[in-house]
Amino acid sequence: MVRNIVILGGNSHPILTENICNILGLPVSNRTLSKFSVGETRCEIKDSVRGKDVFIIQSGGGSVNDHLMELCIMISACKMGSAKRVTAVLPLFPYSRQPDLPYNKAGAPLSKPPLEVPKDKYTFESVPATPAPGIDKTPSFNKDTDLSRVMSRTSLVNGNGHGLVNGTSRSNGESSTTNDLPLNPAPAPRPGLTTLHTQSFTTHDLQNPALVSTFQAKPGYKRWVAQAGTLVADLLTCAGADHVVALDLHDPQYQGFFDIPMDNLYGRPLLQRYIQQNIPDFKDAVIVSPDAGGAKRATAIADSLGMEFALIHKERRPTRITDRQNATMMLVGNVANRVCILIDDLVDTANTITRAAKLLRKERATVVYALITHGVFSGDAIQRINLSAIDRIVVTNSVPQDHHRKVCSKLDVLDVSSIFAEAIRRIHHGESISVLFQYD
Numbered sequence: 001m002v003r004n005i006v007i008l009g010g011n012s013h014p015i016l017t018e019n020i021c022n023i024l025g026l027p028v029s030n031r032t033l034s035k036f037s038v039g040e041t042r043c044e045i046k047d048s049v050r051g052k053d054v055f056i057i058q059s060g061g062g063s064v065n066d067h068l069m070e071l072c073i074m075i076s077a078c079k080m081g082s083a084k085r086v087t088a089v090l091p092l093f094p095y096s097r098q099p100d101l102p103y104n105k106a107g108a109p110l111s112k113p114p115l116e117v118p119k120d121k122y123t124f125e126s127v128p129a130t131p132a133p134g135i136d137k138t139p140s141f142n143k144d145t146d147l148s149r150v151m152s153r154t155s156l157v158n159g160n161g162h163g164l165v166n167g168t169s170r171s172n173g174e175s176s177t178t179n180d181l182p183l184n185p186a187p188a189p190r191p192g193l194t195t196l197h198t199q200s201f202t203t204h205d206l207q208n209p210a211l212v213s214t215f216q217a218k219p220g221y222k223r224w225v226a227q228a229g230t231l232v233a234d235l236l237t238c239a240g241a242d243h244v245v246a247l248d249l250h251d252p253q254y255q256g257f258f259d260i261p262m263d264n265l266y267g268r269p270l271l272q273r274y275i276q277q278n279i280p281d282f283k284d285a286v287i288v289s290p291d292a293g294g295a296k297r298a299t300a301i302a303d304s305l306g307m308e309f310a311l312i313h314k315e316r317r318p319t320r321i322t323d324r325q326n327a328t329m330m331l332v333g334n335v336a337n338r339v340c341i342l343i344d345d346l347v348d349t350a351n352t353i354t355r356a357a358k359l360l361r362k363e364r365a366t367v368v369y370a371l372i373t374h375g376v377f378s379g380d381a382i383q384r385i386n387l388s389a390i391d392r393i394v395v396t397n398s399v400p401q402d403h404h405r406k407v408c409s410k411l412d413v414l415d416v417s418s419i420f421a422e423a424i425r426r427i428h429h430g431e432s433i434s435v436l437f438q439y440d
């Protein structure tokens, strides 16, 4: 029996809120969320929250900024209404994954609507392009003329805002020598902004055309990208959240950004079950992580199911293209004549998994599955997946999937409502939620 509890939902994912409430045997509490004509969010909590344990379900994705503001205002409204405790439940946590590379001045391409591209003209390139610095190739490098140009464009600072002119901050950890003098003085740190690269350049480095061309920015690229993770954590806390629950954070260390309890639930049991129940002879398949960042997540599944593992090293910066590389990806492991199961936390533009699938097929994989926790599918992602080498893609409904399901015949959706319902029930009763982290 769940008592003294109020479940509210924002506008991001009403179906999930309803499903969670159905499992808990509770009604979705009444609220009004609308907008004033100026565009500001208007929130009215219509049920009493006085002395209650309040859970507010709001996911990322879609109109993510509006949803975040809605969530903050709802939390604040409940606190002002004397709620005993407010827990923010964010199935997809917004702003927890921010690229550390520059975006085009026009802003992130992810918010743009899908472009209609005739099938025969389709390429695997992201449309609009996936942001990455220095895509332009430098045909030849003239030390005298190009050096100053490069130096003026590569004004980099480290995470503390100090200049990266110190040899000790080189990526290989070597100190600079007299003939390897550091260049360009450190620009002053800008408040609220963090750095893009933690690599220093010396005269020696700049004589290497390959290295220099890597860091030549396209005109119109900005060199500074704010990382909003801490700000979002602080916003939720300042709004009055007492507890935060999320699913498969892109980076589990993000929990440390909070000074209130933060539970990071796992989608892994759902993905594992899908493999066991839907992939014939799954023990002979290979689990593949499409980038090094997700290797831990993927190896955990491979180990638990007693399967083999392969890794794709994804390099968003241009690298040399060899036979074993798919432009910016390199496979470590053998997948020839095997079924491959790509595991990742997030599919956004779908560049990563479609490129990974293409590489796996090139390496003679027979079937390619992609199992991903959060199916954001920004821009033309669905179109890209439809035309890709992926045979089956499986995501959870941490963000709404109804539309995606209609336009992507390769898509299967796993329901996460029972995970959240159980977490809410346990948090409310003060029970341990560690059982939710057990898989086998």
Ligand SMILES: O=P(O)(O)OC[C@H]1O[C@H](OP(=O)(O)OP(=O)(O)O)[C@H](O)[C@@H]1O
Residues within 6 Å of the ligand: 097, 098, 099, 250, 290, 291, 292, 293, 294, 344, 345, 346, 347, 348, 349, 350, 351, 352, 353
């Ligand atoms: O669908 P896409 O637009 O390609 O984005 C999805 C990829 O982005 C994230 O990793 P990221 O590139 O941020 O690298 P990281 O794991 O090293 O942080 C995520 O883990 C996916 O691999």
